[in-house]
Amino acid sequence: MILDFINNAKVNNEKLLAILLDPDKVNLNEIPSVITKINNSDANLIFIGGSLLFKNILDQFVAKVKENTKLPIVLFPGSAMQITNNADGILFLQLISGRNPEYLISNQVIAAPLLKQTNLEVISTGYMLIESGRETTASYISNTKPIPAHKPEIAMATAMAGEYIGNKLIYMDGGSGALNPISTDIIEKVSKHINLPIIIGGGLKTKSAIKKAHNAGATIVVIGTAFEKNNNLLDHLK
Secondary structure: OHHHHHHHHHHOOOOEEEEEEOOOOOOHHHHHHHHHHHHOOOOOEEEEOOOOOOOOOHHHHHHHHHHOOOOOEEEOOOOOOOOOOOOOEEEEEEEOOOOOHHHHHHHHHHHHHHHHOOOOEEEEEEEEEEOOOOOOHHHHHHOOOOEOOOOHHHHHHHHHHHHHHOOOEEEEEOOOOOOOOOOHHHHHHHHOOOOOOEEEEOOOOOHHHHHHHHHHOOOEEEEOHHHHHOHHHHHHHO
16 A cells, blocks of 8 residues: 555655656656666656646556556646546645635545546545745646745644644645745644655755755655656666
8 A cells, every 4th residue: 555655654764755757748658768767766656647737648658657667656636637547546635725625625526436436545635835936837727825935834734734634645845847945944844743744846956955855854755847857867866
């Protein structure tokens, strides 16, 4: 079970790395070479998804990834339409940092009957957008304001609420193309006040930034845009 794997990592203070692949940004014929690079790195998980998917190839994309790796494949959906049974699990996201009901419950209601028909491990995840220096696709599409980067107490209270609601993971994200990573102040503040594993994504472009996020309390650090721009980045994470 994917959630058990993540929870065990938190208990044992193990640090995990996830690579986020966007089907709009990675061509199908590139998948074997990209996955070989991931398999030879320290990556533990592969996330697949994006705020918008213009190409209708999610089933085919995930199947191709699965042919080339034994790593768990987890969907990171931008909408209720981004579901395929070819993956191993899905982050059932609730945008708890925003106040738009479409992303608090409406999309979840649409997705639930579809997920019931799959074999996916469904992992309830409180998703929090954190201000990252510029508006990202996630904040624009969701029509929500990110939590201010200089307000760690708001992030803390939001994450605590997410845990009390019943989420199993907290995912704090700057969004695709974030200028700045989430500050260690926010990660530390949140990690000290919740008992859930924390996922951190957005703006992480160097080994140093990844290490800082892990040391501040993240169980999983996610690399997306940085890997898309330079998949040799993983060479430096060994």
